[in-house]
Amino acid sequence: MYRQNRNKKYLENLGQEENYCLTVDCYPGVDDEIFDLIKEIYKPDFVIKSEDVFYEKDELNKMMKPFLTENRVRGVIYYGKMDDFIDDIKLAQYQSLASHKGRVLIYGVGASYIHKGDTLIYCDLARWKIQLRYRKWMPNFKQDNDDEDVLKKIKRGFFIEQKQERNPLPLSEA
Template sequence: MRKSNYDKSPSTTVDGALWKGWESVLDKLKDVCNVPEELARKVVVIECYHGVYPEELAEHLATLHPSLMIHSDQCFKGVEDIEKMTRPYLTDDRLFGRRAPFYYADFLDADKVKECREKIKVATGLVIVYGHAAAEVVPEADVLVYVDMARWEIQQRFRQGKIDG
């Protein structure tokens, strides 16, 4: 009988630091979000993996007292436009679909992104842009943060109907 090579506890080595839990994350963010007097503003981009609750994140980020906070969702194309883009790649076959050639940035509305960037350009103080594709909206941030969660937690949120695809 063949021995399984399935790794029940996969891991990835990461150079740098990780923080767990809102208290430790916010403590670290307070340090890096401080806007020195010589800077007119500091732009912090918080890129989020699918499944992160944006409302919960916004509530915690508000404690940092940003002068401007933008949720990247407002930069996406409308539902009708996205459905029109993706319709040719949809199929009723549950097993064999079609691969779509899109990048995340393809779902962003160029005019909406431009409008957000203009708001950021004239803002002073702490500016926070958070959500999916936030790093696409603001590719040259002063600070980039990645918010992730365990796959198991994401699966639980899907099963409970708290998030969707």
């Protein structure tokens, strides 16, 4: 409880200036409860959700197909970078939006690709927590597969989504 109160006070005091950008970069699987809480406390004038800069689900599926074998459990580890799945045209559009006047909140997986913000927060999540969420309700990143076989969701997370952590946290030059 102490930590939550301390974090809440920190967020309340952020960006007392008229123009301030808060970037909250998240590990895949962090849910929107955090987003709602930050939005409620920080009270942004403008919000950018980073998942919008990624390719759409069908394109992502096509890009990931070589790494997701027909086997329910086994796959091929993806050694690329997160930005391999980002649409450069959309990214450029959202990077220009990040300089919006007022209190800006950039939130989600890969948010720091858009802009590092005046303050950058990273929300992490243990893999076993992600697996528990897959078992209960959570789909994979940018997918609507919440009813899919749990082992296939875990496989996609393990061989692709979670392997991106090997790359350092992306920081835009903006």
